[in-house]
Amino acid sequence: MNRLAVALAPLILAASAFSAQAQDPHAGHTMPPPRTQQATPAPAPHAGHQSPAPAAAQDPHAGHVTPPPQTPPVSDPHAGHQASAQPATVDPHAGHDMPTPSAAQADPHAGHDMSAMSAAQADPHAGHDMSTMSMGPPDVPTSADNAGRPPEEPLPAAALGGPAHAADLVFGAEAMAAARQTVVRENGDIRTTAVIIDRLEAGFGDEDETWLWDLQGWTGGDINRFWWKSEGESDFDGGLEEAELQALYSRAVTPFWDVQAGVRQDFRPDGEDPTHLVLGLQGLAPYWWEVDAAAFLSTEGDLTARVEAEYDQRITQRLILQPRLEIDASASDTPELEIGSGLSSVEAGLRLRYEFRKEFAPYVGVEWSRSFGDTANYIEARGGEAQDTRFVVGLKAWF
Template sequence: MRALAVRALAGAALAALATIPAAALAALPAVAQTPVDPHAGHNMATPPPAPAAPDPHAGHDMGSMAKPAQEPAPEAVADPHAGHDMSAMPGMAPAAEEIGTAPAPAPPTDHAADAVWGAAAQAPSREILRREHGAFQGSMILFNLAEYQARSGGDGYRWEGEGWFGGDVDRLVIKTEGEADFAGPLEKAEVQALYSRALDPWWNLQAGLRYDIRPNPQRVYATLGIEGLAPYWFKTSAALFLSDKGELLARVEGFYDQRITQRLILQPRAEINLAAQSTPEIGVGAGLSDIELGLRLRYEVRREFAPYVGVEWAAKTGETARLARAAGDRPSVVSYVAGIRFWF
């Protein structure tokens, strides 16, 4: 039944459209294209505002907390130097003036601290440093040779040593050396007393007296020499001797310690003696008078004590050799030596 009713309504609607004029139908599309408001007919009146929240401080008396009045700004202080002309004062020259034309003082070349504190203020500290790291007083006795000599024609003995007492710069030095045959009298013996002055870390200037106990007649010599370490660690000494009789002698000697191990040391040694004139009474001729060459091998049981063995060749030359032959002595001899080197 419903279907029949719907069909009847549709037919009635079509019949009604058929009766509408064409001009009216032309205007229908424009109306149909207007969108329909989904909220049409709704009441959208603005809601009344919410009541204001009550003030928690309402009714409080805040009169006593009124902001104090702003203090007035302090008055500007007048410049006490206003109007003063300071151009004549040192260091207040105008910027246009050239400054610093004088040369600066040279900086100290010995101690840089003197430029800050002054030499007088530093002097006490340097004196303490000098006493603690220098200017000490010490002593030493060293015998480089103390040996037995085996040779044809008669064995003998020989010594050469020195002792010193003093500091780094100034020392008193005593030297002695000599030799003899066991079967004969003392052949040669001398003692030197010297003042030693350090020239630098390597060399010492020495001056003093030398006294010859043998040979006879005895002699006293004024002595001037130098002693030290030559390049490559050669211990070297050279001296001039002027006797109380006016005789001038010279001596040059040196040795070198070649370490084979830390304790086994080979020491080559050489000595040359010269004379400015012949002195027959002591058996010395002018020129090169004698030469000694030796080679000794020692073993340092301790640094202070070292036994050694070696060989030495000694020869008198020139006029001295002639005087030796005239006296019945051999001008040259080879000796095999054994001895002890020690110091304390």
């Protein structure tokens, strides 16, 4: 029996080793490359070893030097794989032969160098050239830009074959013509009339006290008007010194300027009452200067000119300071009118008025006058002064 047991022991141990290998193929062995499984069992790895008592059949590895326990495959599925030198903590898949990921699984940032990103890249427009971008509204196409828009049909011939005013067929052409004239007159061709008292004042100088008037008015529409102008001066102690009256046709040539033409009649105490042809320009100059310039040709052939300019400087809504300038000139000497050639005289004044109403504004001021050349000589020859300064009180009104 002992010989039989000794003879069967190698077979029993081989079977036990084969069974244990099937349960833990990696235990304590260095894994060779995989090979094709053969039909016959591998030779017993423990053949020739001294076997212990039969109890060793329960532990086929008894007496072997056992290496440290390995992590079970379920804990580390990658044990035994050839890995790169990079630690698993940095890239747990290092050393694996990874297939190319599909488009759905691809990381859009894989392989990008993200180290140079700065805070400015958080702005989606960072680095864009926006200098040519327009800040206005977008050019949104409309139905007029639609190439498939149906074409517009031309007007039928019957639409243009009738009268210019269809109402003429109902009410009659004569009645509708009168109605249209009324509409034009009431909406742009209105006839109006105005009277303007520009200066009605008394002046107090060193030697005399005088009073004067400067009036004008007009009637008509926006384009064509009839203007009249009158001004004169007299002493409080004596009679009329001089006066004039103008009758003018005025036509608007621009929104701010009228050309005026007509006649002027002078009235003088010495009986010299010349008549003049008048050609002038009146309107609003830049910086709101009101200008009235005219040239006069008398029946005696004397040519004179006058320019008046004034400006309203508002201090408050009611208090207004008005500088005023008047210049007279003559092309020839006229001794009977005490006018010399060249620059005859200059008047400069400053008036401060208070508008109780737009139509009623009293004022006070000062005015300086000076005659030049032969005009000054004529005035001094009759005992007058070529230069004068006066304090004035007056009224400006219109209705």
